[in-house]
Amino acid sequence: MPIHEQSLIRPENIRTHDELVLDGIDVSGHWSTFIEPRVVTDYNEALEDEIAALPGGENIHRCWQCGSCTNSCTVNAVNPDFNPRYWIYLIRMGMESELLRDRDIIWQCVSCNKCTYACPRDVEPEGVMKATAHWLEKKGHTPKSPSIIFDEIFADQVIARGKIEESSIIRKFLKRTGQPLMQDWLIAMARGLLMKLPVGLMRRMGLAMLFRPRTAGWSKARAALEEYVEECEREQRRALGLGNGKPE
Amino acid sequence: MSEERKYERVAYYPGCALEGTGHAYNRSTKAVGKALGLKLDEVKNWNCCGAMEVKNIDPKIQTYLSSRVMSIAANEMGHDVVMAPCNGCYHNLKKAEYDLEHDGKSREVVGRLSEKAGHETYEAGRVETIHALDWIKDGIGEDGLKAKVKNSLQSVKIANYYGCMYTRPRHIFPEKDKGPGSESTSEPHFMDDLLAAAGAENVDFPLKTACCGGAHTLSDSDISTKLVLNILEAAETAGADVIATECPTCHTGLEMHQIRAEKRLGRKTTVKILYFTQLLGIALGLSPRKVGVHENVSDSRGFLKEKGLA
Numbered sequence: 001m002p003i004h005e006q007s008l009i010r011p012e013n014i015r016t017h018d019e020l021v022l023d024g025i026d027v028s029g030h031w032s033t034f035i036e037p038r039v040v041t042d043y044n045e046a047l048e049d050e051i052a053a054l055p056g057g058e059n060i061h062r063c064w065q066c067g068s069c070t071n072s073c074t075v076n077a078v079n080p081d082f083n084p085r086y087w088i089y090l091i092r093m094g095m096e097s098e099l100l101r102d103r104d105i106i107w108q109c110v111s112c113n114k115c116t117y118a119c120p121r122d123v124e125p126e127g128v129m130k131a132t133a134h135w136l137e138k139k140g141h142t143p144k145s146p147s148i149i150f151d152e153i154f155a156d157q158v159i160a161r162g163k164i165e166e167s168s169i170i171r172k173f174l175k176r177t178g179q180p181l182m183q184d185w186l187i188a189m190a191r192g193l194l195m196k197l198p199v200g201l202m203r204r205m206g207l208a209m210l211f212r213p214r215t216a217g218w219s220k221a222r223a224a225l226e227e228y229v230e231e232c233e234r235e236q237r238r239a240l241g242l243g244n245g246k247p248e
Numbered sequence: 249m250s251e252e253r254k255y256e257r258v259a260y261y262p263g264c265a266l267e268g269t270g271h272a273y274n275r276s277t278k279a280v281g282k283a284l285g286l287k288l289d290e291v292k293n294w295n296c297c298g299a300m301e302v303k304n305i306d307p308k309i310q311t312y313l314s315s316r317v318m319s320i321a322a323n324e325m326g327h328d329v330v331m332a333p334c335n336g337c338y339h340n341l342k343k344a345e346y347d348l349e350h351d352g353k354s355r356e357v358v359g360r361l362s363e364k365a366g367h368e369t370y371e372a373g374r375v376e377t378i379h380a381l382d383w384i385k386d387g388i389g390e391d392g393l394k395a396k397v398k399n400s401l402q403s404v405k406i407a408n409y410y411g412c413m414y415t416r417p418r419h420i421f422p423e424k425d426k427g428p429g430s431e432s433t434s435e436p437h438f439m440d441d442l443l444a445a446a447g448a449e450n451v452d453f454p455l456k457t458a459c460c461g462g463a464h465t466l467s468d469s470d471i472s473t474k475l476v477l478n479i480l481e482a483a484e485t486a487g488a489d490v491i492a493t494e495c496p497t498c499h500t501g502l503e504m505h506q507i508r509a510e511k512r513l514g515r516k517t518t519v520k521i522l523y524f525t526q527l528l529g530i531a532l533g534l535s536p537r538k539v540g541v542h543e544n545v546s547d548s549r550g551f552l553k554e555k556g557l558a
Binding site: 016055056065074079083090108110111112113116117120124127130134145146147148149150151152154155158159162164165166167170174177184185188191192193213215216217218219220221222223224227228229232 | 268298300301303309316364365366372413416417459465466467470472474503507508511512542
């Protein structure tokens with residue numbers, strides 16, 4: 001069968017014959033492009049439901065594969081393997097092993113929301129990308145991505161204090177991801193700043209690092225949020241069939 | 249005209265970035281407000297809106313965080329307008345407004361968290377969230393601005409960069425795309441309009457709403473550097489001297505990755521990066537120091553002198 005949906009098939013599963021005659025008709029070249037016959041035995045029929053159970057994935061069932069998401073995607077323009085439409089297709093088909101082949105790049109979505117803007121079906125593909133990245137991590141298919149490590153450090157500080165202090169988040173992030181604090185470009189940036197800043201401003205920034213900003217009377221909000229985060233975690237683990245729903 | 253006094257006094261939500269890396273934006277926003285006679289009451293004891301990160305833990309936490317800010321502005325301060333200059337804060341407050349209006353589960357979670365945290369639950373519709381662009385555009389208008397310009401930006405060519413969070417996704421900005429006078433989500437123009445009123449020449453810049461990779465500026469720096477380099481090089485190709493920004497994350501991202509692109513990819517760009525409020529402040533006759541030009545990483549002091557603006 002000639003196919004017109006090449007972006008949904010792995011290149012190694014596509015075969016084009018330079019010369020081919022079928023039933024006396026010459027179908028050489030473009031019209032002789034075929035999908036390699038293959039048998040898929042490892043469907044995960046629950047895959048779509050699992051993604052839909054995670055925040056952001058709720059609307060995946062609405063997709064009708066128009067491709068507007070991939071067409072508008074910021075990351076796709078940098079890396080053509082980043083293909084939201086394809087992943088949504090795989091998830092809806094339950095083709096888990098195919099999805100896992102791209103496990104190392106799905107987290108790279110930059111949340112620019114061009115896909116969600118373009119989507120005619122309100123799938124909110126940006127949310128689906130985040131849900132899929134979380135699913136990969138929760139199921140143990142990938143280690144925590146740098147992105148989720150950053151999100152966790154950030155969210156922990158907001159929940160604990162009500163406000164964030166940027167430099168401590170950057171330092172914690174570089175430490176947790178094993179990167180040196182002294183990056184050439186960070187040094188160049190800091191040097192550029194220090195040469196211009198008045199003493200008063202430097203003192204203020206130094207004080208912010210020592211006495212981290214916090215929202216007054218935040219303790220009740222903190223307790224409520226911590227409780228809610230645990231509740232979300234339990235619900236998500238239950239939805240993914242992980243253990244007894246207790247947090248990791 | 250009854251519209252004349254619109255936005256004369258609004259609740260001001262600076263957000264975390266404007267107390268840190270985006271301090272120049274905070275300083276210039278306040279200075280411009282003062283010069284234009286627009287008053288700002290800072291939201292008392294505000295908290296972080298959740299930025300781009302907290303929603304990835306759970307979106308409803310972000311909805312709660314943003315709702316608390318709006319609740320204080322409405323219930324404790326009696327304001328009906330909140331102005332947020334940061335695209336991230338602005339976006340999150342808009343998103344919370346939308347979710348609380350349309351999603352019962354969000355209302356339930358926010359109600360429960362607000363009660364436990366001990367403050368009044370925010371109800372959708374109590375405040376209108378606006379961006380600093382709306383504040384000046386609708387509060388003063390181009391004619392009002394023109395009348396106050398002391399230092400025309402006539403020799404400055406500007407690429408206006410709006411970023412992602414100011415226009416996308418469309419559904420959380422019901423007031424946009426309403427025809428003449430309203431902001432467009434596909435081709436935003438409020439910043440262009442204001443800077444044109446201040447005398448500047450806006451270049452035809454195709455990447456107004458492109459993404460700078462701000463969400464992954466540290467966690468996936470190589471992609472961010474490529475995205476930023478696109479923006480910087482496109483601005484230079486369009487003939488811009490300056491990229492005007494309206495978001496601390498975009499602004500810092502452009503500055504950081506301008507340096508990183510030179511260090512890591514050997515691609516040097518010299519286009520200057522300034523907050524639109526800094527440019528407006530200078531046009532209104534304020535000194536570069538008053539609008540925090542010395543606090544930017546990208547050094548525009550020489551450029552402004554050259555143009556006779558400092």
